[in-house]
Amino acid sequence: MTETSNKLAVFFDLDDTLYDHLVPFREAVREVLAPAEDKLDYAELFYTVRHHSDLLWPKYLSGELELEDTRVMRLELAFAEYGLPLSREQAAQIQASYISRQYTIELIEGVAEQLQRFISRGHPVGIITNGPQAHQMAKLRGLGIDRIIPPEMIFISDAVGLAKPDPAIFRHVNKVTGTRPENSLYVGDTWANDVVGALAAGWRVCWYNPRGRKPGTDHTPSHIFSNYKEFSELPLV
Structure with missing residues (x-):
């Protein structure tokens, strides 16, 4: 795929980031x-x-x-x-x-609006999630995510052959989507998998931390938010 524009590319985790596991x-x-x-x-x-x-x-x-x-x-x-x-x-x-x-689940309040916000402004938007392909896709269909994010922007560990926190999965996403690490943002809830893994790949990270957990290491995410209203107010672009 040819390289995309310089617009920020935003990728989201699935479990406990888009819906409450x-x-x-x-x-x-x-x-x-x-x-x-x-x-x-x-x-x-x-x-x-x-x-x-x-x-x-x-x-x-x-x-x-x-x-x-x-x-x-x-x-x-x-x-x-x-x-x-x-x-x-x-x-x-x-x-x-x-x-x-897990197939009768709902998006966390505010998620749909934030997905549409980035999409409507022309930002590349996608999903990176660990798990079995059929299982994760069933959840994405249950949430309606498959209707707004194209399949080529959905990366599931079993299908890719790489899994978070290995930074290789983030590098793979950059290569396939034509995005660059310095213009890529990952939104996820798990410290080790999402924060540490994406930072190691040179991405910016927004840590979704609704339950006030303590950081697991001395890594520093770009932003921390506890709900999607807070996320909507972050200076991301």
Whole structure:
């Protein structure tokens, strides 16, 4: 592809950046475990699940683990950290319930307006997300993202053969889309995958941090925002 204009190219993460991943997770856990006293910190527990998912994902990509084993193991490891050991059957049930709920999801408030803002001004806009291609595309269709962002601007790790936080996936996106690192902005919620990975590729980064998490390293994102109203007011262009 030939090089695009000098306009800022804006790419978004999917999970927990465009929609709230926590909602289907919380409901899946409640359905399977039915805790008598529902005092779980679902946000922290889910963050731990995602952490283990990130650690296991390279083993899935290399073929060492099957996809379903990867998904179930991340639950077993995360719940064990909380002193809530799951049987393999329970973990599989939570995973199945969680997956089934991910296709009836909604965009976080303000996301659609921001996507349209950049698109209407002629900025290249795309998605970079880790995950299985069919699964991530089903979520994008459920959110209606596939109707406003063309397929050539959607990059899913399994299809690309590269995964965040490897800066190679961001370099690949630049090469394919004809964009340049210094004119590229990534918007994501995960510190290690999104902030560290994109910065390593020479991109600017907006860290979406709705739950007030602390930075995981001494990297410095270009901007931090907790909701999309704040994002709309950032001096990005």
